[in-house]
Amino acid sequence: MPPPIFAHLGHWYVSLPVFMGPVLLLVIALKIQTWRERRPGSDEARRRSRVTVTRDDVATTISVSGVLDYPTVLEVEVELGDAVALTSELVLDLRGCTTADTESAWCLCDAIARAYAGERVSAHVNADPSMRALRDALAAEGLTAVEAPAADRT
Numbered sequence: 001m002p003p004p005i006f007a008h009l010g011h012w013y014v015s016l017p018v019f020m021g022p023v024l025l026l027v028i029a030l031k032i033q034t035w036r037e038r039r040p041g042s043d044e045a046r047r048r049s050r051v052t053v054t055r056d057d058v059a060t061t062i063s064v065s066g067v068l069d070y071p072t073v074l075e076v077e078v079e080l081g082d083a084v085a086l087t088s089e090l091v092l093d094l095r096g097c098t099t100a101d102t103e104s105a106w107c108l109c110d111a112i113a114r115a116y117a118g119e120r121v122s123a124h125v126n127a128d129p130s131m132r133a134l135r136d137a138l139a140a141e142g143l144t145a146v147e148a149p150a151a152d153r154t
Helices: 009-037 040-047 070-084 102-117 129-140
Strands: 050-057 061-070 088-100 121-126 144-149
Touching: 009 121, 040 050, 050 070, 061 070, 061 102, 070 088, 088 102, 102 129, 121 129, 129 144
Parallel strands: 061 088, 088 121, 121 144
Antiparallel strands: 050 061
């Protein structure tokens, strides 16, 4: 019986950490990310805004609280698509918004104009200076903007 060949053991000993090290680091990073996403309360803590919808026979009310940014505008646009088939009047309650940038304000106005073309739309906007871009965009699009006191932001 010939003696075992140990000449290739050095190759495995050196190349295994070199090639498997990055793979092992990626697996560890993915496991940590999965663990962090599954922790209780982590989703609500990271979420910056909230969109709620109430409907009755006449109107659909979409309320937004928090920051009016592009992800929030996308949520509102989805709710607009659902609401347009159910009611002809839309009330957009933006009194709970803390800030709105110019780009998000125009994207929101475009979404409203696409979904509710020719329908009755009213928006309740607070009188904070941080919401000026939204009030200007609504006025430029010809949408009814009602200035109201800020809603409870709890």
